[in-house]
Amino acid sequence: MAAMWLARRAARRLPPLLSRQGGEPTRPWFLGSTAPPPVLGSPPLPAVERIFRRGFCSVRRFAGESSAAAAADADEEEPENGFAGGDQAIDFPGGKVSFMAEMNFLPESHGERIKCYRVLDDDGKTISGSRFQEVSKEVAVKMYSEMVTLHIMDNIFYEAQRQGRISFYLTSNGEEAINIASAAALSIDDIVLPQYREPGVLMWRGFTLQEFANQCFGNNMDYGKGRQMPIHYGSNRLNYFTVSSPIATQLPHAVGAAYSLKMDKKDACAITYFGDGGTSEGDFHAALNFAAVMEAPVIFFCRNNGWAISTPTTEQFRSDGVVIRGQAYGIRGIRVDGNDALAVYSAVHAAREMAIAEGRPILVEALTYRVGHHSTSDDSTKYRPVDEIEHWRTARDPISRYRKWVQGNDWWSDAEESELRSRVRKELLQAIQVAERMQKPPVAELFTDVYDQVPSNLREQEQLLRDTIMKHPADYPTDVPV
Numbered sequence: 257m258a259a260m261w262l263a264r265r266a267a268r269r270l271p272p273l274l275s276r277q278g279g280e281p282t283r284p285w286f287l288g289s290t291a292p293p294p295v296l297g298s299p300p301l302p303a304v305e306r307i308f309r310r311g312f313c314s315v316r317r318f319a320g321e322s323s324a325a326a327a328a329d330a331d332e333e334e335p336e337n338g339f340a341g342g343d344q345a346i347d348f349p350g351g352k353v354s355f356m357a358e359m360n361f362l363p364e365s366h367g368e369r370i371k372c373y374r375v376l377d378d379d380g381k382t383i384s385g386s387r388f389q390e391v392s393k394e395v396a397v398k399m400y401s402e403m404v405t406l407h408i409m410d411n412i413f414y415e416a417q418r419q420g421r422i423s424f425y426l427t428s429n430g431e432e433a434i435n436i437a438s439a440a441a442l443s444i445d446d447i448v449l450p451q452y453r454e455p456g457v458l459m460w461r462g463f464t465l466q467e468f469a470n471q472c473f474g475n476n477m478d479y480g481k482g483r484q485m486p487i488h489y490g491s492n493r494l495n496y497f498t499v500s501s502p503i504a505t506q507l508p509h510a511v512g513a514a515y516s517l518k519m520d521k522k523d524a525c526a527i528t529y530f531g532d533g534g535t536s537e538g539d540f541h542a543a544l545n546f547a548a549v550m551e552a553p554v555i556f557f558c559r560n561n562g563w564a565i566s567t568p569t570t571e572q573f574r575s576d577g578v579v580i581r582g583q584a585y586g587i588r589g590i591r592v593d594g595n596d597a598l599a600v601y602s603a604v605h606a607a608r609e610m611a612i613a614e615g616r617p618i619l620v621e622a623l624t625y626r627v628g629h630h631s632t633s634d635d636s637t638k639y640r641p642v643d644e645i646e647h648w649r650t651a652r653d654p655i656s657r658y659r660k661w662v663q664g665n666d667w668w669s670d671a672e673e674s675e676l677r678s679r680v681r682k683e684l685l686q687a688i689q690v691a692e693r694m695q696k697p698p699v700a701e702l703f704t705d706v707y708d709q710v711p712s713n714l715r716e717q718e719q720l721l722r723d724t725i726m727k728h729p730a731d732y733p734t735d736v737p738v
């Protein structure tokens with residue numbers, strides 16, 4: 257009976273919506289939209305109207321209502337959603353859903369953009385009323401020192417590439433706070449699955465400048481045995497998966513790693529980093545969905561730096577950034593100022609606690625800007641204005657902003673600053689010299705570590721490579737033992 261009544265009420269509400277006179281419907285068509293509602297029903301009759309008229313009429317026929325009975329209902333008071341009575345919701349698979357009589361489409365946006373959590377203002381002062389995780393002097397100073405170290409390492413390795421000493425490099429310029437502050441909020445037992453612009457996380461965990469240099473020079477001490485391009489760092493010891501250049505492939509892996517931590521009842525989570533460009537990959541969506549339904553303790557950390565090589569975010573997605581998408585998958589999230597070390601630290605600290613204690617994924621979107629070129633293979637001045645880059649490099653620099661706060665607490669001095677900078681520079685130049693002089697892994701290593709027993713086709717390839725090197729020695733590096 258209730259269903260019949262619902263159908264009758266729905267049918268009765270149709271005429272104003274589909275008015276042939278072209279008058280305004282009585283209710284907003286698109287929730288929250290400022291655009292005028294479309295007027296359906298102006299001649300010629302649009303297909304959608306024909307469908308709805310047919311649909312609603314057939315419901316009335318099914319309900320077996322007479323027009324007299326419908327007319328008798330006409331004066332009844334209407335509730336807000338167009339329905340009255342008890343049966344306004346049905347247990348569909350997935351839960352109870354209420355009905356509405358209006359054909360209201362969900363809006364494409366909420367109008368106002370999701371707010372961004374921030375602790376430090378542009379001058380490095382804590383914003384009044386801001387809530388953040390306390391940091392000890394020791395941690396605060398280590399965070400600052402490592403942000404500076406990362407910046408210097410980037411500049412020196414970048415130069416080394418320009419001098420032809422390494423084949424490739426990619427900086428984290430402008431994203432030092434994201435790197436170091438997020439790492440500082442984690443525990444060493446948390447498993448990191450990086451993209452490629454997060455070497456600071458590894459640095460925080462104790463990867464030495466010499467280890468960074470060994471990887472970039474692909475020498476005998478490189479854990480990847482020289483088989484990868486520079487910047488593909490990884491460390492078993494430090495729970496840091498080897499960098500994955502194919503975008504977003506690390507995200508589903510992170511969900512699996514997090515789920516295994518949960519099964520083992522470990523007091524740890526997984527964290528995976530990715531850029532705004534990575535969110536267009538299918539792996540991003542698969543990973544978020546899996547994490548939500550499996551209740552995996554994983555932190556999805558998106559570095560939304562505005563650019564995916566030359567693709568700006570306006571061409572990447574039309575959603576309000578990335579954090580909003582968490583909701584669609586049933587994942588809690590926060591948008592944070594990625595150039596504010598204290599905000600990043602506090603958000604990741606809280607995310608980690610929730611992920612582990614409640615067994616759930618958390619999405620963190622850090623808003624920032626890629627100050628450097630995408631990599632040494634890129635010239636970003638070809639596709640974005642130089643003054644935009646300069647603005648972010650100077651006025652919005654996360655390092656100087658955080659320094660003001662640390663120095664404002666009397667935890668840092670100008671003398672310490674110059675001592676740090678000259679020490680790190682010296683250590684790096686020394687590390688590069690050592691790495692450069694060290695022998696390269698022998699050719700044979702190219703074919704190991706995948707199969708327990710090297711299969712015959714790979715042995716053939718190895719022989720072919722040796723023969724080719726012997727035949728054309730000038731085309732091959734002399735420092736790789738054949």
Ligand SMILES: Cc1ncc(C[n+]2csc(CCOP(=O)(O)OP(=O)(O)O)c2C)c(N)n1
Binds near residue numbers: 532561563630
């Ligand atoms: C699956 C895949 N597609 C394309 C590429 C080429 N590629 C390398 S980096 C990059 C841009 C990634 O941008 P984003 O994820 O925003 O990270 P960012 O470089 O800005 O830190 C692309 C498209 C790739 N490495 N992997």
